[in-house]
Amino acid sequence: MKNLSLVFAFALLSQFSFAQETQGADIVITIENVLTDGGQVYAALHTAETFMQSEGIDFDVAEGKKGTLLLNFKGVKPGTYAVMVMHDLNGNNQMDFDNNGMPQESYGMSGNDMHMGPPTFDAAKFEVTEEDLELNIRF
Template sequence: MKTVTLALSFLFVSLVAMAQEKNGATITVTIDNVTSNEGKVLAGLHTAETFMKGPGIQNTESAIENGKVVLTFTNVAPGTYAIMAMHDANDNKRMDYQANGMPMESYGMSGNDMTMGPPQFNSAQFEVGVQDLSFTIRF
């Protein structure tokens, strides 16, 4: 009887573990115009509070293959977000700038707004609900 009870307990625990509910949306980002395979592409998922102020609420990075990367953010709660990405060509984990303040490394954001001046959250924002999302960001 103990063996049957133990077997049923293991079965129940494994079924519960496999049936865990998804806690949020998955966001897949493709960048296919990276200028070289050197370094990595870094990306951050931001709220209005974190945008242009440091790390995002989720951060990821990827090696570059043939000028392309695919990045994924998982379990994203419903809300308003923006994604910023940069090509960290020298793999120093930060954006490098020229003497005049212009970025030396390629970057892009959701919304693909390429106006002059610093990126704005309003230009890059998007809504996350329960559906998974896919974006293509251009550098």
């Protein structure tokens, strides 16, 4: 009976340690230079497979406020990711473009690469380890 109790205790402890190992890192995103109040600011976490293809694997949203905002992702597993951020001023849940294809709403991405043309995953990617991470993104 004593051996059975020891096996059960070991199994329980190993489950607790496994749960702690798989929690992942927290990523805090500081969004600088929000130009106007109103609407919502969305941050989407992407892998190479989801970048510019979908809503991403996770997202956070905050009310648009002029100045600086904080958004975050919790429990992100180690890997290579990118973050895309946009300020949806009119509440239609998408980026609006004018007739020549230029964005009408503020946006940014990790890496802060703001070259002409569509963003690339390689320019925006960063590595997540077991450690929490802080990123600054400028509109």
